[in-house]
Amino acid sequence: MNPIKYLVVFFALIGLSLSPQANDDDLYQDLGGKAGIEAIVDGFVTEISFDQEIYPFFKDSDIGRLREKLVEQFCMLSHGPCEYSGDSMKDVHAGMHITSGQFNRTVELLQASMDKNDIPFAVQNRLIKLLAPMRPDIYHR
Numbered sequence: 237m238n239p240i241k242y243l244v245v246f247f248a249l250i251g252l253s254l255s256p257q258a259n260d261d262d263l264y265q266d267l268g269g270k271a272g273i274e275a276i277v278d279g280f281v282t283e284i285s286f287d288q289e290i291y292p293f294f295k296d297s298d299i300g301r302l303r304e305k306l307v308e309q310f311c312m313l314s315h316g317p318c319e320y321s322g323d324s325m326k327d328v329h330a331g332m333h334i335t336s337g338q339f340n341r342t343v344e345l346l347q348a349s350m351d352k353n354d355i356p357f358a359v360q361n362r363l364i365k366l367l368a369p370m371r372p373d374i375y376h377r
């Protein structure tokens with residue numbers, strides 16, 4: 237991964253931002269609405285399926301359900317007209333023993349999908365910033 241990009245992800249993940257936005261109601265539109273989010277999630281799932289370190293976590297998962305819940309989650313987080321109906325991040329990821337490196341790698345795979353879907357870098361970071369607070373529920377130091 238490009239080191240500059242890595243640093244930006246790092247700062248987004250630790251909750252810092254050079255351009256804090258009080259109101260991010262436009263994010264859903266900036267991600268391309270429902271169709272855009274579906275394309276991002278499809279790409280994300282594809283990236284995961286090709287990743288030797290991350291794919292094993294998902295080998296027994298219902299990918300159809302995962303896709304549907306991720307679309308709902310990203311749609312809701314970006315203030316789109318959706319409600320997340322999946323399980324809590326804590327319950328879902330409990331006992332998986334995910335490391336911080338694997339968490340960061342998964343975020344990189346999401347970024348790779350957003351790159352391929354021509355989502356501008358600044359828009360990508362706005363979504364990633366919304367995922368950052370989930371980090372303590374997904375992996376434990």
Ligand code: HEM
Binds near residue numbers: 296342343367
């Ligand atoms: C940005 C961070 C992450 C987000 C927002 C996220 C979100 C989600 C969501 C919404 C689901 C579906 C929940 C449901 O079925 O009710 C899910 C499932 C899952 N996640 Fe994550 N996740 C993240 C990071 C990770 C990481 C780092 C791993 C492992 C390396 C992981 C492994 C899994 C697995 C294996 C499932 C499927 C569980 C099953 O088969 O029931 N996730 N995640």
